[in-house]
Amino acid sequence: MERSQIRRFLKLTKLFSKPHPWHGIDIGEESPDVIKVFIEIVPGDTMKYELDKESGYLKVDRPQRFSNICPIPYGFVPQTFCDEQVGEYCMQKTGRKDIEGDRDPLDICVITERNIPHGNLILDAIPVGGFRMIDGEEADDKIIAVMRGDALYGDMKDIQEVPKHIVERLSHYFLTYKQRPFSEEEREVEITHIYNSKEAKEVIRRSRKDYNKRFNMDRKELFELINSGLGAS
Template identity: 55%
Template structure:
């Protein structure tokens, strides 16, 4: 009899056979969510992180790339890009937002996505890259191959979210985006986070 077993979404699922051109993504939250969910690192279940503050709602599907970790290799890329206010990776799996024209109602699912760029975000001294991707096969976004091809309004919407989602109105900014990068560097970040994962967890 096969035991009833659910793979841990961070450790038990591969990055994908076509990585880094196509990666598996575990979606945690969707644009309609008013609660920020994240995977509990110990159990693998989705848990409530916090209510979304004010009207700041994620403008894309959001989650992480399995079997990635942001530490020394991801930090190295940030330093090489000229970021001087960064001292460590954020010690989490690699964040990724996925653009899709489909109305997906809830997280907790896997999908394939194509990295097309990202944001070199610095969060209180931590390298906290946000990969931007498109859902594989999406009829409206699936043909994009680099963030430079996206409408600037779409890029600015994503940037605004990441620059403000942790802030209260009377607080100073906690995050900054050091640079916006294209598909080639996004794939470097994916590979660097895979090396960090292998150093931390093996495999």
């Protein structure tokens, strides 16, 4: 079976099964200027939901601590992975050593004037900046974006255009959201920089490289299995 036939086969299988949000949703042809985002949690959620990487369904991670509620829709960028490239970029910008990516999809929050009542959906977003966040010894970048076509925020191109109070609320949320209820353990989380759209897009590019490096072997194995199972005829 030729590679084009394999791609066609994979495309047809999506008609009869739900694509995995991390691997089955394309980041978009306009990436990194405009990207697809999978939303996990929205303002008002008192639980922290996150993707179950094996099944592709949302799972409950933990209750949100006290009144610390995510101020805007939050999720991840499909087909991204934060590993060596993302960790290296963090070290370049901070002068730190021994920083690694957190080995998760790239986190992103999307500013919109509209109320999005629930997660488990995809939308188009324009990256305008981000937080260079370090959790222990791991790079845990948070991209900040605006929803494409949003009447109030959709024309923004850079973090400097985002209202200061939104940036401050997001900063407070990310510095405290990993604290667990009734736990005396404090996580060492810090935001070293608030960066612009240019750096945000570089983080996205690097997370794409990390993703391709991590999952290309899996794709190759899948193609070989399809070839061996379906290509004999």
